[in-house]
Amino acid sequence: MSSSTSIDNPIYGPFFGVMGAASAIIFSALGAAYGTAKSGTGIAAMSVMRPELIMKSIIPVVMAGIIAIYGLVVAVLIAGQLDVPQNYSLYKGFIHLGAGLSVGFSGMAAGFAIGIVGDAGVRGTAQQPRLFVGMILILIFAEVLGLYGLIVAIYMYTK
Amino acid sequence: MSNKSKKATGGASDANQQKLAKQRSHDSQDYSAFKVVLFYCSLIVFLPVVTFFVLKGFVLERFFTMSDVKVNIAAAVGAVAALHVSLGVYIYRAYFGGSKASKED
Numbered sequence: 001m002s003s004s005t006s007i008d009n010p011i012y013g014p015f016f017g018v019m020g021a022a023s024a025i026i027f028s029a030l031g032a033a034y035g036t037a038k039s040g041t042g043i044a045a046m047s048v049m050r051p052e053l054i055m056k057s058i059i060p061v062v063m064a065g066i067i068a069i070y071g072l073v074v075a076v077l078i079a080g081q082l083d084v085p086q087n088y089s090l091y092k093g094f095i096h097l098g099a100g101l102s103v104g105f106s107g108m109a110a111g112f113a114i115g116i117v118g119d120a121g122v123r124g125t126a127q128q129p130r131l132f133v134g135m136i137l138i139l140i141f142a143e144v145l146g147l148y149g150l151i152v153a154i155y156m157y158t159k
Numbered sequence: 160m161s162n163k164s165k166k167a168t169g170g171a172s173d174a175n176q177q178k179l180a181k182q183r184s185h186d187s188q189d190y191s192a193f194k195v196v197l198f199y200c201s202l203i204v205f206l207p208v209v210t211f212f213v214l215k216g217f218v219l220e221r222f223f224t225m226s227d228v229k230v231n232i233a234a235a236v237g238a239v240a241a242l243h244v245s246l247g248v249y250i251y252r253a254y255f256g257g258s259k260a261s262k263e264d
Contacts, residue, residue, distance in 0.1 A: 055192055056253045062203055069207055073235050
């Protein structure tokens with residue numbers, strides 16, 4: 001056991017990979033939860049007066065949920081490669097930690113943006129329906145921040 | 160209330176029925192909106208997960224000779240693409256279908 005662990009394959013190598021997978025889903029879920037909760041309060045306040053707009057106003061919640069799916073995809077990818085230290089080099093662990101952190105923190109940032117924009121946008125859409133297109137555009141630009149993190153994470157994962 | 164009942168002594172049942180019909184139409188509208196939203200939300204949540212594992216487990220490993228990492232990447236990209244397609248369909252439906260419903264109200 002101890003003979004097969006070397007300086008390239010130390011016993012703590014998989015620790016970094018595990019932390020990468022965990023941080024990918026933890027921070028993405030944190031951002032998605034904030035986005036859902038913040039835009040959910042806006043939807044609840046707006047739906048009292050305009051219940052027919054529910055279908056339109058659910059969109060920020062759906063977009064916040066997508067952030068968590070980004071984190072889930074990267075976490076599953078990393079978890080699929082985790083192995084015993086003999087087959088899992090320290091370099092792989094570092095790469096996986098970086099991939100997880102990149103998608104996790106990007107997802108958190110995107111979730112915060114979606115929450116704040118969704119709250120204000122949904123409240124505004126109730127009073128001026130033409131704001132809807134602008135809200136969708138801003139939400140897409142917020143969502144894309146999480147997608148950038150996913151792209152970088154997948155690119156790192158291929159190394 | 161008393162004013163209303165005096166006016167509608169003749170057509171009390173009529174007014175009641177109208178109210179009921181209105182309530183029913185509201186309920187059916189709510190129900191249909193709920194069905195649409197539930198369908199799209201479950202589509203957006205489950206489609207990428209299903210796509211990921213179907214692509215990884217069945218399609219790519221059987222029909223293509225790729226390395227493990229490439230299969231994973233292709234499955235992840237496919238899942239994210241499926242996710243965005245379903246999100247786009249939902250936004251399209253909310254934008255064009257939802258405006259019709261709001262005009263009716």
